[in-house]
Amino acid sequence: MMTTLDDLLWSYQSLIYGLGTNAILGLSMYAVLQLGQLSLGQAAFMGIGAYTGALLTLKLGLPFPLVLAAAAAAPALAALVIGGPTMKLSGVHLAIATIGLGEVLRVAYINTDAMGGALGLSGIPEKADFSIIFGLLAVILAGFILASRSKIGRACEAIREDEDAARVMGIDVSAYKMTALVISAALAGLAGALNAHFSSFIGPNEFAFETAVSILSFAILGGVTTPFGPVLGAFVLTALPELLRPLHDFRLVFNGLIIVLVVIFLPRGILGFRIRRTGKPPPC
């Protein structure tokens, strides 16, 4: 009896932590989508962060804060490297190239014994807890909200609406895109490491195509006009399969159906409202 109760709490804990890390992933998606960039490398960056974090904990036993910092830095560095070439791409090309990154890495992980090969890494100690995960989420969300309401938010929206017009307004579009990519990578890596440290196991197939599109759907469902959107989208799409569990095989059917219906009938996502970007309203 006690074991079942423990199992129950443990599985809910997983769900709740998952809500937090998926929300961070949603924000990582938001970082690039708010510039209108279809960069879908979050799953790949998440993987880099997860493996970095797991290996640092398992092999070197480093303290957790350091591990998290490294897990955010590693994919950020990778983003700096791929950022240059991908800058030239747009729309569909960018989307496909960045999804492809995840696939290439997946094969790399499978073929590298140090990373556990096809079996992945297991036995990762549970170092992530509620306050760490949701504390980080709160700070990140606050950062996005504050940035949105400042000149940075205006610049981002301008880039999203019309890149050339934005350039002519004195906005360094390339710098913004690169920064967004690096931030997106760091956040995804962070989420990956947090995830690794409560699910205690990571495998090469968790950071590829399905995950990339799944993260994208958080943002689309919730809407990308405010930072709250992807967070809400992540909450809904993470909790939904659990809530639908009694439906067994039908839960994926419902998952898919919900995505279809929301995109068709709520094109701006659930939270379609805009954040005002001028701070206090002027005395007119």
Added chain:
Amino acid sequence: MLTVHALTRAFTGLVAVDQVSFTVAPNTIHALIGPNGAGKTTLFNMISGLLPPSDGTIAFQNADITHLPPHRRSRLGMGRTFQNLRVFGEMTVLENVLTGMHPRLGVAWPLAVLRSPAARNEETAGLAKALNLLRKVGIAEQARRPAADLAYGDQRRLEIARALASDPALLLLDEPAAGMNPTETAALGDLLLELRREGLTILLVEHDMGFVMRLSDRLTVLNFGRKIAEGGPDDIRNDPTVIEAYLGTKVARRLAAGAP
């Protein structure tokens, strides 16, 4: 102020701009005219940095900007509007102008994000200035509406206000009077004259001949990508090559043979 030298832009199979050279003097209104397809917008795109030239140079305020990215040209003092209206539709009118002010909002980004006192002051000052600009172009009452909701003429005026927000030394206007009725056109003309009085230099592309002749100090005429004439309004009005370009050879000959 601005000197364009032998500027050329070739696409596969077409030379859109062919060895064009001219100079825009400070504190003047200079017009670029020519039949449709003469290469005027392509020229504008090269001057503002959105299109790299195939050949030639561009100098702005005595600095060579030929390969400078567009956002740096904006910071140096070049403002621009677009022929096919490119306001940021989902942002409000006020936010559009504030975005135009971007190069002059110098507060470091961490301070801006954290809303330090310096950042807040800058924003407040910016808001006041933006409102003034909106008053100047005459759309202040619409400040809080989404830009896409504005009437066409008002959107054109918004573009001008947005371009002025960065305190440019040179303003590039691409068909600012397109789609405007005579009253609006006259008001726009007055605005431009006022801006010149305040020290601005304006380079404009326009098809409305009356408008152009009334306002311009100097005109450069393009046809098929080449400069075919340059001078003051009276010189251009009577230039046979210009007449031929616009009206065709037959009419030109008839005009020359008949009466002025």
Added chain:
Amino acid sequence: MLAQQLFNALVLGSVYALFALGFTLTFGVLRVINLLYGFYVAAGAFAALVAVQSLGLGLWAAGAFGVVTAGLVAVVCDFLVLTPLRRAKAPELSSLIVTLGGVLLMNSLMQIAFGAEVRRFPARLLSQDAIAIGPLLVAPIQLVIIATVFVLVAALFWFMERTRLGTAIRAVAERPDTAALMGVNVGLVVSGVSFLSAALSAAAGILIGLDFNAVHPYMGEPMMLRGFAIIVIGGLGDIRGALVAGLALGFLEVMTAGYLSSNLKEAVAFTALILGLWLRPNGLFGRASGKRA
């Protein structure tokens, strides 16, 4: 040995090319990345399987049945899911996501209907004995694949160039608004393209199902990823590019598996993709119809 590898590459490449052809057709005309496309691989294979097992049809009849069924399913699905977005002029991203939801939905429905275990086509459909042609050992299915792909591709080209609907499709691919103004029935064109591309996908699925002797609900997924790579390398919307890139990918994969390591086979597609985007972003022939000025 090399000749055998080359032959295998031809076979694999043909299937990839066929698959990519339908995919690029969808993108070129409808301007959407339709993730449902991978679903039709399984849909066609299962429909053919049902035709063989329940209706007792032979190889070619079952194949035709599978292809047509998948095409019709596609017309319905695309209509339900993509038309509202097209009317609302939604951004590309929305179509990508809605088809993601769609494929999630359809794959799981198929899994509920047929179960997740791997099925096989009955051996009686096609001889399994290898035929010796010169130095090569050729399995009958390989000949079937090459012949089918050849015929289908030729038929597609003929259709696009010589029939009214084909011309209409090309017109809509170039300039949808002008085509509509010229009296082209855009709705019909869209349905036509949905049907055609799904048919190609289904054909590829049936051939794969026969070749690897495995039919299961998620069999389209590995193909989708390769499909992405192929159409981007070949140039989005470029038919010739899809063919060449498909064949090339088949070649690269077989060579990698044969001479390097079969583990690396998976990475070939995307490595090629990334290189392709870097070096030739407009596709092999520079005629990608993705973006317009």
